[in-house]
Amino acid sequence: MESQTTSAPVSRRAVLQLAAAAGIAQLAPPFIIQARGEQPVKLGLDNPLTGTYAATGKNEQTGCQLAIEQINAKGGILGRPAELLSEDSSSGDAGTAVQKARKLIDRDKVSFLLGNVNSGLSLAMAQVSSEKGVLHVVPGGHTDAITGTTCHWNVFRVCNTTRMLTNAIAKSLMDRYGKKMYFITSDYAFGHTLQDGYDANLKQYGGAKLGEDLTPLGTTDFSSYLIKAQATGPDVIVFLMNGDDLLNALKQAVQFGLDKRFHLAGANTELEVLEGLPPEARIGDWDAEWYHIQPGVPHVDEFVAAIKKKTGRVPTARTWFGFVGAWTCALAANQAKSLDAVKMARALQGMHLPPEVGLMPNAPFYRAGQNQLIGSIFVGHAQAQGSQPDDLFHVDKVVDGAEMAGTVQESGCKMTWPA
Known part of the structure; x- marks a missing residue:
């Protein structure tokens, strides 16, 4: 303690x-x-x-x-x-x-x-x-x-919320890289609702889900999932996970050379993950929920x-x-x-x-x-190094979270208070 x-x-x-x-x-x-x-x-x-x-x-x-x-x-x-x-x-x-x-x-x-x-x-x-x-x-x-x-x-x-994160990035991914997506998703609440968000975004913008693998929290070997993903020929392989799981998945994807054939992306990434990756694996489009470089x-x-x-x-x-x-x-x-x-x-x-x-x-x-x-959502891409050694994410645009959140009614929250 x-x-x-x-x-x-x-x-x-x-x-x-x-x-x-x-x-x-x-x-x-x-x-x-x-x-x-x-x-x-x-x-x-x-x-x-x-x-x-x-x-x-x-x-x-x-x-x-x-x-x-x-x-x-x-x-x-x-x-x-x-x-x-x-x-x-x-x-x-x-x-x-x-x-x-x-x-x-x-x-x-x-x-x-x-x-x-x-x-x-x-x-x-x-x-x-x-x-x-x-x-x-x-x-x-x-x-x-x-x-x-x-x-x-x-x-x-x-x-x-996970839906705010997917709303902030999904359409721009489809517009820039293509609408065929394969998902590798953490098999617990976080991954499940991220996947639900992407599924709704694909339906909204005419995308195609080629497949989805659910991976246990703490997975270290992603090779079988990556092999399945590349076999479908996606435009984008989407990683819906975080922490050490995302770090290991991205490292292995680059070792397999998948970044040379497909675009790699996800929802949110963390500076903790980017710091742990080798420079060549700091790639892909992501949301950052806060960033330490905000001029002005x-x-x-x-x-x-x-x-x-x-x-x-x-x-x-x-x-x-x-x-x-x-x-x-x-x-x-x-x-x-x-x-x-x-x-x-x-x-x-x-x-x-x-x-x-x-x-x-x-x-x-x-x-x-x-x-x-x-608040704000920072949409951008990972980079090996930017203006300083710890600048590992380039912010392409800042999105107003209020525009991504939907309504209270759409959230499903029906709050009750003590008498």
């Missing part, structure tokens, strides 16, 4: 009284009184720190940690210090994720639950948080149902510098997911002036993130009645 807190036995009122007694009439900006108090407000992060999604999970944790530092430097949550408690959910074991969620809520008495990278684990955790009535922020689990057919009043999501967007460079100071590396979309997730908890409580979950969830309905948290061209907001964050 990992925790962070800023606390001291001296209250804010005592500090001000001492200052007045010393004859200090004013404390001019940028003087900041840090969050103080004996009882911290606890945020519980239940996320993968081992397995296929370890790298992405750890980066979400880093984003949470930076947010906690900033929250405490700005007065904390309701004047109390914020503290982060972290548990390893594993990358694919729903039983472990649920057990850790219950521990954080029942034993550690967290006021907020965060997680999970794995969509299936996020759905399982949402059942627990809903049962317990705890505000739950899902930083990076994409499957549509989280803010769709199984939505809950207490569960909010930072990353995009306020506060992005400050965020990048703060993360580099902590880790020596640039932030990824996952770092931003975790950062926004933890900040969402503080914003909800401070806006509601309460740690009551219903009051905080109500306060988040329609809330726009402040620019220093949103960090993208289209100011992100939580859509009322669905609890889905709507």
